[in-house]
Amino acid sequence: MVEARASRSGSVAGRLGRGLLGFGAYIIDLTVFVLLAFRDWAQRGRVFNRATLQNVYGQIIFTGVDALPLITFLGLAVGLSITSQLLKLGQAIGSESDVAALLNNIVGTELSSLLTAIVLIGRSGSAIAADLGYMNLRGEVEGLELLGINVNEFFVTPRIIGAAISQFVLAVYFAGIALFGGVFISVLFGSTGTSLHQLKRMAETVDPQLIGLFVMKNILFGIIIAGTACYHGFKVRTSPTELPQQTQRAIVMSLVLVFAADGLLAVVS
């Protein structure tokens, strides 16, 4: 009985250990994949060539511009629910500047970055993985390689750069909509003690370090989302059944990595 329990716990520990080692190897592999893509891009001399620049524009339009209506809706929803609630709650327990700092931290940097990243993972991460997987499966990627085109430079780097720019801009937009929208709605519905003066107070309490962290975090999120999607897209090789499997893995791993990176940045900052 005791032996069986020990063996069971050993098997659980072994499985956990193997899982952690596998995750570590995955992170290293993914990091090397992204670094190699950037190395190939940097080796070309000029920042972008005409063919790859079109891919960056395309990615920004798909990931950034096309996501604007959804981000606007989510920003307003967060403004209506969370910002206005925090305003009410904050006024009951602290000063106006405490409320402003709270809103800047929670809505302005945390929620805006995370919710934007979740939208991008669902919309763009899955699309990139499926798109590249399909192209790889049909031999389109190899067809370009055989024309002397570096697929890292042509497919991967433009998608990562486009996603990073889009993630950052959309997070700024989200934060603006959620904060302005929340304060505006609170004023509109006559919430006690709330005025548009709150916006000025929020601007005054913005910490430069917080801005730096916000920029870094969102660029990192964009790199994670597109890098993971490209990595899994290129894993589709032979069978169409690999396509949904890799797309699903890209989504799950992007979510895991984005939340892990967010937690890590919160701890070290």
Place this chain on the structure above:
Amino acid sequence: MSGKAPFLEARDLRPRNADGSAFAHALTMEVASGETVCLVGPNGGGKTAYLRALAAVDVPAGGSLDLFGRNALGLDGSTWRALRLKAAYVGEGAPLLSVVNGLINVTLPAMYHRLGTAPQVMAAAQGILKFLDYPGRQDLLPAYLNQHERLLLAIARCLMLSPELMFLDEPFHMTDNACREREAAIYSKLTRERGMGLLIATHNLGFVRRHADRIVFTHPAWVGVFAGWKALNASDRPEVRSFLDIDA
């Protein structure tokens, strides 16, 4: 064959099987300017594997391969990519980039390699499409084109890079007789007018009979090179006779 150095020179080349092991039979051959070499044989005989190894697309298990007088094996990434501009490869089904239209597919490699300004590249693309007598629409995505049109676009985007050697895997696949005739005329023009060397893996024996300067016969049990259709037909190898149905 002309007195010039051959474009391609393979010695005891053995491709790899899917499991990484070496093919049982080695291939030794040359391809010079203006030559059409066809790879024929039954399904599973290794036509595609030999073609990919000859094109330096796949790393062979053994032997040597010189393309344009230089060793083409073990190249670093940038040298290999530079080689691809001179040695074009059109894979089976002529896969084009599905997310852009036909014309962009043709201009894209030249734009990537910065072979001219946008108007110059566009003019060159139109010139090549005219040379190929491309009958389809250029503004459609590849999914809306037929196989013959897709193949011509795949050849056109290779020609944009002015290659000297072209490898084609099953180019006549899924095309009717009229299209096959037009394609055969194009290959003939490429060798005659442009002096290109062509290596074509095909089941189209009518084309092989009329156009092949040399024939590589690949079979799981044997691989050999023949100096044209007559030599292939005169072979007493049982694999060849069975493939051509000579004794039936």
